[in-house]
Amino acid sequence: MANETQTQGLPKVFEPKEVEAKWYSSWKEKRYFHAEVDKSKKPFSIVIPPPNVTGQLHMGHAMDNTMQDILVRWKRMQGYNAVWIPGTDHAGIATQIKVEEALREEEGLSRHDLGREKFLERVWDWKQRFGHRIREQLEALGVSCDWERERFTMDEGCSKAVREVFVELYNKGLIYQGSYIINWCPRCQTALSDVEVEHEDQQGKIWHIKYPLRDGEGFITIATTRPETMLGDTAVAVNPADERYHDLVTKTVVLPLVDREIPIIEDDYVDPAFGTGMVKITPAHDPNDFEMGLRHGLESIVVIGEDGKITEAGGKYAGMDRYEARKAVLADLEELGLLVKVKEHQHAVGQCQRCGTTVEPLVSKQWFVKMKPLAEPAIAAVKNGSTKFVPERFSKNYLHWMENIRDWCISRQLWWGHRIPVWYCQDCGEVIAAKEDPTACTKCGSTDLEQDPDVLDTWFSSALWPFSTMGWPEQTAELEHFYPTSVLVTGFDIIYFWVARMIFMGLEFMGEVPFPDVLIHGLIRDPQGRKMSKSLGNGVDPMEVVAEYGADALRFTLITGTAPGNDTRYQPEKVEASRNFANKIWNASRFALMNLEGFDPAGVDTGALQLSLPDQWILSRYARVIGEVTRHLERYDLGEAARELYDFIWSELCDWYIELVKPRLYGNAGEEAKASSQYVLWNVLRGTLELLHPFMPFLTEEIWQRVPHSGETIMLAPWPQSEAGWHNPQAESDMETVMELIRSIRNIRAEKQVPPGKAVSAIIHAPAGRKQLVADNAQYLETLAKLGEMTVADIGSAKPEKVVTAIAAGMEIYLPLADLVDIEKEIGRLKAELENTAQEIKRSSGKLANAGFVNKAPEAVVTKEREKLAALKEQEERIRARLAELQE
């Protein structure tokens, strides 16, 4: 118990830097982030989307992890057995490219100069060197990851899981090897999966080329955007329904430049309306042509090699780069008079996600995961709601992709990654897929085995993350307790890469979806709405923002004003606003601490509190906020929850309650009254800090530790709950009346430019039912509206001649500002107000006169409208009466 308040040495401005370092190391040291399996509690678990091990934290990470941290901290406070498992991804191509670049720049060497083993050593070195950076950056954000459970996709356990999955799928026939058309990056020198190819519309050309008929009876004309691939043509296709070409189908053409005789075939795929209606078929270099080749038993001739150059099969063009070859082919065709025409043409070109090089489709022997059997349950899981996307609309994207999925090419011709656990017997050719490295051939016993040189797609190991991090394939207590995880938080950009694959792998190997909820967020863009990117140089480093404004401010910025799934712009002004908010809380707390000196909540008899109207009001508002914040969090509306707290703290707690409580704290209301208000102030502040803690962990801990509290840390404080009796609609409405009077008087003062420091007196004429309310709360009007002397009287009572009038809450307020009174202006102002009120009355009474509304609208809505109308009429009456007086 720390029951004494500590105010000494609190600066006027919140200084996040030291506070953050102090608390983070303290939390870690005390192992508050760590969770052991505790079956007495309900589990709550999250696995981090593992960032690239050598990467750096960007704004997207900062937001993604802040969201996760909010959820975990909240659930932890709610008493769940909450765990957040962190870790990093080896990021196959991305990391290999980086290391290769460094090697070239620093030593002028390629990876081949070093050789596989030495190169891999370098990558591990690299990982050692930069692998801590991302973790330190995450820590600076304040995330409450269970660092004792930190994992890496290439650590021993994850590697074991990868092998297990590979071999199991292989044995089930769901992983196979074969020569199919795949996406090849000539620069990275590896195969890619479909999702690793980004399609971009480019302005290109389409060429019409004549192919001579074999029988010498003229030519046919085909259209192509890639003339160089003609070297690998093995047919020309027309649509069977295309009568123009019906007679040609039995014929053959002689492929120019190559002199190969190829058939003219019919296939429905061909669109008669496009180009000339005749398509050259290159099975080895076009996915469609490949399919057609299979249908028609066409030969597949690879003419572009893995280096992007023409192969030996390309005859005299062999060795030329594919673009060079295009020029040469076109020139030769031109010379032969076979080039009919060229047109501008826009078409989508596939590019390597990592390096931007134009991808070359080519036939190659690779490993694939057979997707149909895995996709089916994964589709069902989302359709039947076992896994829900938030916002829901993303499930449509997911389903569309899953339903049209093609087999997943998982082998990569890289060195950095999980080596494919397949060995080839050099003696008998047996293919052995094994979880443990084999020493001898399972068929012939030969020890001359060679492992497949390729590695797996980096997303293969990521797909296992929700269970590999919990120790699978061992049957651990963690798996039993924490799987499935509670929610996955990630960006929409990796739904296909990652989310989808986790779902089918989870279903296949755990028999259960890996998470019931997927919370999707958008991208962080720059102030102009552009994507933050290295090439544009418009990225903002979250660490710089943390250094300048504090982690709490950054976190709050990234969470507020955003709706799930929507992109947001990063605006420095917003961080400033968040920083100011932190400072506001800091100062409100300083106020509270100064006035809680010597206060001990344990000494308060909560059954005998003497609550003032503001006390009752703030408790009621506080009760509401607890409910709202909790409700929003439950719906993953983090931004709304944060906004709710912002408004409550600034507009209600600071702007009103703190001002309202001053008379009791400073004045001589009596010790018991003072203690009651102290109790309320303490309780609301402490509880509000607790509600805010998931969003702004450092600031809230720093203050919480200084106010009376029980427990070691706010991190483990129970999530606030509203108490019976706090909810108080009467107090809210009474307080609202008082506030309305205050606003109204302030308004007049401002309008009349009464100096803020000058007290004025006021006469308030109130209806019988509300006289007492005003009289009882006179002190608040006096303090907050800076009134000297205040008189409450019945409506129609006598008053001084020269007064400025305001009508509010159905009462007449008179400020005797003698020389400032201008009757004409008074009349003008009152008339305008009357006009407004009359408008409202018209609207409201119109609504109530509508039988449809009265009969069909819910009772409460109608009642509310009636009350509103009554108040408006009262208001109107007051204004009219006053106007009549003035116009006499």
Added chain:
RNA sequence: GGUCGCAUAGCUCAGUUGGUUAGAGCGCUACGCUCACAUCGUAGAGGUCUCUGGUUCGAAUCCAGAUGCGACCACCA
């Protein structure tokens, strides 16, 4: 070509079971260093919630269409 999203104050954005006199931050205007806070306070200006129809007693909110942006998917050579 298909699917989806967005269009609300000068700017950036909230607004989820349809029921307010439509909100916030920044910016703007006036006044104020009042002992929690000038990273502040008080008061104020500023919006036919893109347009057109429809459903409903009632629409920023639901439906249809239009326009303008944006995203994703796609094998039209």
